[in-house]
Amino acid sequence: MSDKSVLLAFNNVSKRFDSSDILVDFNLDIYDGEFFTILGPSGCGKTTVLRLIAGFERTNDGVITIDGKAVNDIPAEQRPVNTVFQSYALFPHMNVEQNIAFGLKMTGVPKAEIQQRVTEALELVKLSGFEKRSPSQLSGGQKQRVAIARAVVMRPRLLLLDESLSALDHKLRQQMQMELKQMQRRLGITFVYVTHDQEEALSMSDRILVMNNGQAQQIGTPREIYEQPSNLFIARFIGEINVFDGTVIEKVNEFSYLVDIGGVSKKVRCDQRLQENDPVHVMVRPEDLRIEYLEDKPQGRSGFMGIVVERSYTGQTLDSLIDLGEGRMIQSSEFFNEDDPDFDYSIRQKVWVDWVEGWEHVIKKSAI
Amino acid sequence: MLSFRRLVIILTLSWMAIMVVVPHFLVLLTSFFTPDSQHLAVWPLTLDGYSKVFQAIYIDVFLSSLWLSAIATLICLLLGFPFAFILSKFSPTTRNILLVVMMLPFWTNSLIRTYAIKIILGKKGLINTGLLGAGIIDEPLNMLYTDFAVIFGLVYILLPFMVLPLISSFEKLSSELIEAAKDLRASAWQRLRYIYIPLTSPGIVAGCLIVFLPAMGMFYVADILGGATSLLLGNVIKNQFLVVRDWPFGSAFSVSLIIIMGLMLLLYYKANRYVQRQGGLDDESL
Ligand SMILES: Nc1ncnc2c1ncn2[C@@H]1O[C@H](COP(=O)(O)OP(=O)(O)O)[C@@H](O)[C@H]1O
Numbered sequence: 001m002s003d004k005s006v007l008l009a010f011n012n013v014s015k016r017f018d019s020s021d022i023l024v025d026f027n028l029d030i031y032d033g034e035f036f037t038i039l040g041p042s043g044c045g046k047t048t049v050l051r052l053i054a055g056f057e058r059t060n061d062g063v064i065t066i067d068g069k070a071v072n073d074i075p076a077e078q079r080p081v082n083t084v085f086q087s088y089a090l091f092p093h094m095n096v097e098q099n100i101a102f103g104l105k106m107t108g109v110p111k112a113e114i115q116q117r118v119t120e121a122l123e124l125v126k127l128s129g130f131e132k133r134s135p136s137q138l139s140g141g142q143k144q145r146v147a148i149a150r151a152v153v154m155r156p157r158l159l160l161l162d163e164s165l166s167a168l169d170h171k172l173r174q175q176m177q178m179e180l181k182q183m184q185r186r187l188g189i190t191f192v193y194v195t196h197d198q199e200e201a202l203s204m205s206d207r208i209l210v211m212n213n214g215q216a217q218q219i220g221t222p223r224e225i226y227e228q229p230s231n232l233f234i235a236r237f238i239g240e241i242n243v244f245d246g247t248v249i250e251k252v253n254e255f256s257y258l259v260d261i262g263g264v265s266k267k268v269r270c271d272q273r274l275q276e277n278d279p280v281h282v283m284v285r286p287e288d289l290r291i292e293y294l295e296d297k298p299q300g301r302s303g304f305m306g307i308v309v310e311r312s313y314t315g316q317t318l319d320s321l322i323d324l325g326e327g328r329m330i331q332s333s334e335f336f337n338e339d340d341p342d343f344d345y346s347i348r349q350k351v352w353v354d355w356v357e358g359w360e361h362v363i364k365k366s367a368i
Numbered sequence: 369m370l371s372f373r374r375l376v377i378i379l380t381l382s383w384m385a386i387m388v389v390v391p392h393f394l395v396l397l398t399s400f401f402t403p404d405s406q407h408l409a410v411w412p413l414t415l416d417g418y419s420k421v422f423q424a425i426y427i428d429v430f431l432s433s434l435w436l437s438a439i440a441t442l443i444c445l446l447l448g449f450p451f452a453f454i455l456s457k458f459s460p461t462t463r464n465i466l467l468v469v470m471m472l473p474f475w476t477n478s479l480i481r482t483y484a485i486k487i488i489l490g491k492k493g494l495i496n497t498g499l500l501g502a503g504i505i506d507e508p509l510n511m512l513y514t515d516f517a518v519i520f521g522l523v524y525i526l527l528p529f530m531v532l533p534l535i536s537s538f539e540k541l542s543s544e545l546i547e548a549a550k551d552l553r554a555s556a557w558q559r560l561r562y563i564y565i566p567l568t569s570p571g572i573v574a575g576c577l578i579v580f581l582p583a584m585g586m587f588y589v590a591d592i593l594g595g596a597t598s599l600l601l602g603n604v605i606k607n608q609f610l611v612v613r614d615w616p617f618g619s620a621f622s623v624s625l626i627i628i629m630g631l632m633l634l635l636y637y638k639a640n641r642y643v644q645r646q647g648g649l650d651d652e653s654l
């Protein structure tokens with residue numbers, strides 16, 4: 001983002017349903033033109049955030065602004081926002097063309113312009129020729145596209161998408177992810193995309209908000225979220241991760257500490273200030289682990305001996321479950337290398353587990 | 369062995385045969401006989417009854433009946449539509465309680481309720497007493513024995529039959545569609561015009577039919593509340609059977625009424641099919 005003007009902001013927004021708090025003092029800035037994703041487990045309040053933006057729900061407290069103007073009292077039909085609904089919500093008594101034209105017709109756009117914009121929107125979602133189909137004659141993916149076209153044709157400031165791709169099968173979904181991203185770049189509309197699928201979030205977004213239990217956990221680029229999760233919940237939610245519990249032995253230099261992990265001392269990097277004896281989580285992604293075929297502990301290196309208990313070949317990677325003893329199980333994921341004679345180790349094979357210094361991510365234990 | 373299911377089906381079918389098919393068949397048969405003051409209906413078979421149906425006077429009755437029923441139906445729709453809309457906003461439990469409350473008066477016989485209306489609309493009735501007492505009028509309004517009273521009675525008796533199919537239509541309409549319409553900038557009126565009405569149209573048509581068709585036959589409402597000219601088709605039939613004692617003509621008139629209603633139902637069926645197809649391949653209008 002070159003220009004970071006805030007398009008949408010939540011300022012200390014609270015939302016209650018009946019007597020249960022869904023959002024408490026929720027804050028959020030979304031920049032103009034970005035692809036923003038709200039990621040979180042089911043029930044954490046993602047849809048509620050979208051519905052507050054769209055104007056289908058009212059805040060109990062706090063202010064929501066769009067373009068700097070408070071919109072709390074502006075009804076949904078007057079907000080510069082359009083929604084792609086989770087279940088599409090296409091009008092069953094209108095054909096594809098009528099569905100897409102609906103919003104333009106409601107705002108009194110001249111007929112000729114409606115015609116032209118509908119045609120463009122259909123081209124954008126690759127559904128030219130489907131004008132006269134009724135929604136019941138469309139597949140899930142096609143309904144999805146009509147729902148997107150119906151919203152995009154309005155040229156909103158903000159496009160809200162609620163788990164839009166979750167009903168599609170894997171392949172179609174990946175294709176639509178690409179198309180959505182391209183569409184967003186081309187149209188320059190700010191997208192707010194809601195999903196519980198971390199892969200989807202990582203692959204499409206400029207920035208991600210991770211939510212849990214109605215609270216914002218971390219906002220950042222996909223890379224920041226993936227590589228420097230600010231707590232254990234995020235680390236575990238964003239893909240697989242191995243967590244080693246450790247204790248700080250001493251400070252080596254700024255941002256670098258010696259940590260004791262179950263009798264093994266490792267040098268790790270940590271941006272947080274740590275004290276001696278602080279309990280820490282040392283986290284390593286499965287693909288960052290290095291596995292070596294060794295019968296015995298190598299001299300002068302700090303790492304872990306383990307036994308392979310499970311392995312599965314996924315096509316690109318070989319995923320293994322390794323027992324480090326004392327109930328510690330870790331997962332590794334290695335790119336397949338046919339030329340490596342050591343590579344295809346078998347179950348019950350002894351292995352040496354290590355990682356490149358600096359590839360770990362360390363947080364203080366109290367951080368959750 | 370006879371299963372319970374079979375038994376129920378056979379009992380129901382026998383009941384229908386005895387109470388529906390046989391009487392209708394008798395009416396149909398009677399309509400082709402010759403009237404006779406002593407024996408009610410005698411040989412030979414004739415179409416005289418049917419030719420009488422088309423006499424100018426009965427065409428007039430037909431039109432007046434159509435008019436009264438149509439107005440009553442329209443009022444039922446105008447009252448029932450918002451009512452059903454509001455009811456559909458409540459939770460299912462509350463909605464059912466409200467529906468029972470609405471239906472409660474209807475457990476009383478409609479004839480008795482018609483007399484109650486007479487008491488309400490009369491010169492010294494509830495409305496006139498109230499208006500006079502409040503000083504809004506000086507002389508009692510002449511409401512009883514007019515078309516107004518008949519329409520009032522029909523609306524009062526038939527309103528629930530409008531509300532019930534409408535509610536079921538509103539229940540089927542997902543709130544997400546309404547939100548989608550709001551999202552696409554539709555104002556309240558536009559949502560009514562483009563979403564609510566089209567999507568509840570099966571309920572609207574069904575409600576109109578089950579109000580309109582019986583309305584034309586409710587002779588006692590016209591008898592008790594109406595003036596000399598407020599006639600429903602039911603009055604003609606009743607008079608032929610009980611006053612004039614021309615049973616074949618009364619029967620022919622009944623059969624004609626059934627045929628008209630049948631045609632209207634056919635129309636409903638076609639309209640329904642059309643609505644369901646709307647937005648389909650064969651619809652060109654935007
Ligand atoms: N209309 C409502 N009335 C009561 N509770 C609601 C309503 N909508 C959502 N909730 C509750 O709010 C919480 C968050 O819901 P939601 O925003 O839909 O989560 P998500 O989209 O992340 O799955 C859930 O616990 C849900 O039960």
Ligand SMILES: [Mg+2]
Pocket residue numbers: 043046047162163
């Ligand atoms: Mg949701």
